[in-house]
Amino acid sequence: MEEQDVKIQITDRDGVSHEVLAPTDMAMNIMEVVRSYELAPEGTIGVCGGMAMCASCQCYVNSDHELPEKLDDEEAMLSEAFYVKDNSRLGCQIQITPELEGLKIELAPES
Secondary structure, eight states: OOOOEEEEEEEOTTSOEEEEEEESSSOOBHHHHHHHTTOSOTTSSOTTSSSSSSOTTEEEEOSOOOOOOOOHHHHHHHHHSSSOOTTEEEGGGOBOOGGGTTEEEEEOOOO
């Protein structure tokens, strides 16, 4: 059976909600999906290229999905970032998997 795309709701930094389809078979992460749909201006998201070295892809997870645990790099980066909330994650650290169907996230403000 072919892998399905998952529907993800992404609220951009202007508060506009977008429902996007993200492929589960391309090893993409949330940050790359945001970039491919151009939901954030070029150069304002994924600045470090997805290495958890910046917080430009920080997002808030607004649904009850089980996500992978934060690794040390992500924890360290979020501890220094602005606008961090309890539900903050780095988009580059969340891989698109079938389990993310219906995920709701909101992009954090630019620091």
